[in-house]
Amino acid sequence: MMSERDEQGRRFTLCLVADEDVIERYSGMIRYLQIGLIDEAVDVVMVVPETSRTESVIAGPSAVVAYSRRRWPFDMLTRHQAARGMRELLDDSVRQQPMIVHALSPGAAHLASHLGAEFGAELVVTVTSSTIRRDIGLQHALDHAATLVFPSESLRESIANTPLATKNAEVVRPGVMAKESVAAFRNMGNVPSIVFAGHLGAECGADVLIRAVGRVVRERHRVLLFLAGKGPAEPDLRHLVDTLKLAEHVTFTGRLDHLNAAMDSADIYCVPRALGIFREEPVLAMAAGMAMIVADGAYCDGLVDRENAWIISNADEDELAGGILQMIGSPEQARAMGTAAREVSRAMYSVARMIGDLTRIYRRLVYRKQTLTIGGR
Numbered sequence: 579m580m581s582e583r584d585e586q587g588r589r590f591t592l593c594l595v596a597d598e599d600v601i602e603r604y605s606g607m608i609r610y611l612q613i614g615l616i617d618e619a620v621d622v623v624m625v626v627p628e629t630s631r632t633e634s635v636i637a638g639p640s641a642v643v644a645y646s647r648r649r650w651p652f653d654m655l656t657r658h659q660a661a662r663g664m665r666e667l668l669d670d671s672v673r674q675q676p677m678i679v680h681a682l683s684p685g686a687a688h689l690a691s692h693l694g695a696e697f698g699a700e701l702v703v704t705v706t707s708s709t710i711r712r713d714i715g716l717q718h719a720l721d722h723a724a725t726l727v728f729p730s731e732s733l734r735e736s737i738a739n740t741p742l743a744t745k746n747a748e749v750v751r752p753g754v755m756a757k758e759s760v761a762a763f764r765n766m767g768n769v770p771s772i773v774f775a776g777h778l779g780a781e782c783g784a785d786v787l788i789r790a791v792g793r794v795v796r797e798r799h800r801v802l803l804f805l806a807g808k809g810p811a812e813p814d815l816r817h818l819v820d821t822l823k824l825a826e827h828v829t830f831t832g833r834l835d836h837l838n839a840a841m842d843s844a845d846i847y848c849v850p851r852a853l854g855i856f857r858e859e860p861v862l863a864m865a866a867g868m869a870m871i872v873a874d875g876a877y878c879d880g881l882v883d884r885e886n887a888w889i890i891s892n893a894d895e896d897e898l899a900g901g902i903l904q905m906i907g908s909p910e911q912a913r914a915m916g917t918a919a920r921e922v923s924r925a926m927y928s929v930a931r932m933i934g935d936l937t938r939i940y941r942r943l944v945y946r947k948q949t950l951t952i953g954g955r
Contacts, residue, residue: 589619590676590944595690596626596635599683604858607752609637614933625660641667657692676944684710687719700724700943706856708736724943729856730877750936752858753929760867761842762916763909770906771802771844775859778809783851783893790899792822803828841866846905851893852876861927867920869912871901880926886918
């Protein structure tokens with residue numbers, strides 16, 4: 579019978595399949611995953627779209643296969659291109675190893691399912707959106723998954739009454755590095771700063787935040803709001819800033835390559851609207867020790883109202899403005915919340931824990947098909 583030590587040493591290939599959503603919403607945790615696997619007996623292949631931002635998800639010695647994103651009815655060409663790239667990349671010895679294909683988002687599941695079938699690999703899918711319940715076309719790919727991975731317990735609960743509830747499911751929270759010092763109101767003499775980070779789409783909630791900041795300013799409080807991200811709603815948001823005469827208080831930064839550094843220099847992080855998707859920015863804000871104001875229903879485990887965050891009703895402008903006023907009026911309380919949030923990040927979102935949880939899932943799938951020889955037979 580194969581021993582536990584033998585199992586832990588068996589080398590395998592891990593194919594991580596990403597799409598644009600992965601790059602946009604949680605590239606940091608994917609980099610940490612690759613770095614954390616360096617000491618494991620695993621060969622990592624990143625299958626990524628051909629975009630200018632692909633490098634943001636590549637780390638360590640991972641091999642890379644790039645594909646051109648094509649829409650139906652030409653999407654099969656994308657799958658053939660990726661499979662051909664994999665065959666050209668893998669030498670004979672690596673092809674003999676067991677393989678796991680991990681779709682890092684629902685959007686990557688179709689391609690990952692195809693690669694899994696092509697190479698006889700087990701399929702893992704990370705579910706990062708509750709909207710998959712309405713995507714009938716996605717169900718076929720998910721049906722082939724041996725394991726579904728959820729970045730939060732609350733997101734897993736969102737599919738409780740769906741056919742996916744019968745699938746083997748694991749919660750693996752993203753890994754982040756907690757800061758040594760707490761960001762919230764570190765320098766009491768500075769103008770309080772607020773950060774929003776994410777895709778500037780029509781439903782992002784940045785408009786709610788801008789109006790809430792306008793209320794705070796009208797009460798003669800000085801604050802600075804930084805909107806980090808790009809998206810189609812940006813022109814309308816800029817117009818709203820101009821209409822409310824907030825230009826000296828609001829800055830559009832575009833996408834920030836070093837968002838961690840920006841968070842470490844700010845005081846308050848806001849999630850004004852729960853979008854039904856997972857993003858890593860709230861977890862990064864927790865790790866920085868920012869004072870958190872978060873809409874109820876956001877997929878970020880560990881937040882407790884008035885303990886390590888200020889929870890508001892979804893997209894409620896009045897409550898959001900009230901939370902900002904409370905933070906800037908009681909900076910000591912805000913700093914205590916930031917300290918508590920950082921401790922939650924250390925306990926629940928450590929990189930070591932993420933690597934350990936995912937490696938356990940991969941190893942279990944690698945060995946579940948192995949034939950155990952008993953009694954010499």
